Amino acid sequence: MAERIDGNAVAEDIRADLRSCVETLTAANETPTLATVLMSPDPASETYVAMKQNDCEELGIDALDIELPLDAPAAELFETIDELNADESVNAILVQSPVPDHVDYREVIERIDPVKDVDGFHPENIGKLVAGYPVYKPCTPHGIQKLLEATDIETAGKEAVVVGRSRIVGKPMANLFIQKATGGNATTTVCHSRTENLAEKTREADILVAAAGVPELIDGSMVGEGATVIDVGINRVDADTDKGYKLVGDVEFASASEKAGAITPVPGGVGPMTRAMLLYNTIKATSLQTGVDVTLP
Ligand code: NDP
Secondary structure (H helix, E strand, O other): OOEEOOHHHHHHHHHHHHHHHHHHHHHOOOOOEEEEEEOOOOHHHHHHHHHHHHHHHHHOOEEEEEEOOOOOOHHHHHHHHHHHHHOOOOOEEEEOOOOOOOOOHHHHHHHOOHHHEOOOOOHHHHHHHHHOOOOOOOHHHHHHHHHHHHOOOOOOOOEEEEEOOOOOOHHHHHHHHHOOOOOOOOEEEEEOOOOOOHHHHHHOOOEEEEOOOOOOOEOHHHOOOOOEEEEOOOEEEEOOOOOOEEEEOOEOHHHHHHHOOEEOOOOOOHHHHHHHHHHHHHHHHHHHHHOOOOOOO
16 A cells, blocks of 8 residues: 655645744744635635635734735736735735636736745746746745655656646646756656546656646556655545535546555645745845845745
8 A cells, every 4th residue: 555645744844834934024023924815606715715825824924914805806806916016024925816807816916026926827937937047936836845855755767647737737737747856857757637548647657746636546556566646636526515516636546546556635635735835925025135044944
């Protein structure tokens, strides 16, 4: 049976190290501030933002919570972003996606000052990542790198297969894997909905990252013997529970565990790491803007 990779425990270790970074900044009168902007039609977004706010408070980071009505004009959101960009007391800005259809998300991303873009989605930050000198690595792939590092799973020289090519997970993950840097140097294949013979590709992986958003897409027959399986998926499926649903990943945990060497559960795998890396980027943003040095984990 595969080793179960405990994302909660690794995230807790990272948060402990980040706490001392916040103390350093606060001692220099530069307490980090993250502004979250919520204008999202997805009911889960409210929960995600609340969790991010809580994470900040626990660590001593100031959290500014801005909510806009769903039918507010796009211009109101853009004005809010402009104000946050100009506000020197705000170090980090996160606009929760998805935004309503009448707002162009691309414009939202491009409006955020790249130095406050702690999601790492601004084209300037993506460009720097691809060029090999990332400033803010997007939180989910960065969290996965940290999870592999903490579990002593080497990426160099390994076959990495990423299922999914989204801007927020698949593409930056593949880019991090191919970097000539720690947590990179992997020979990397990116699969997507037009990939033929997906199972043939995934079976080749030493490290398989599933980020397709399809419940239990990857079963044990698609996993190579001893592979490390990282399940990014968070999918709601109908279930006989109080809420009427349960969360499942993109990997069928039971059968994949029989083949894998190590595997992340859902929940408790990648999710807590994503949240920890948002704190990491917020602290990094504050350090870069204020010139106060911190030792990031
Ligand atoms: P997107 O829907 O933006 O992207 C999904 C990707 O998977 C696309 O590239 C798509 O291909 C590909 N894909 C879809 N179906 C298949 C298939 N049958 N075979 C192969 N590839 C397929 O999703 P995200 O990247 O935003 O998120 C992926 C999952 O991760 C979701 O469940 C999301 O909830 C979860 N998530 C979890 C996070 C965490 O912290 N744990 C953070 C972010 C996301 P194509 O490009 O061709 O359409």
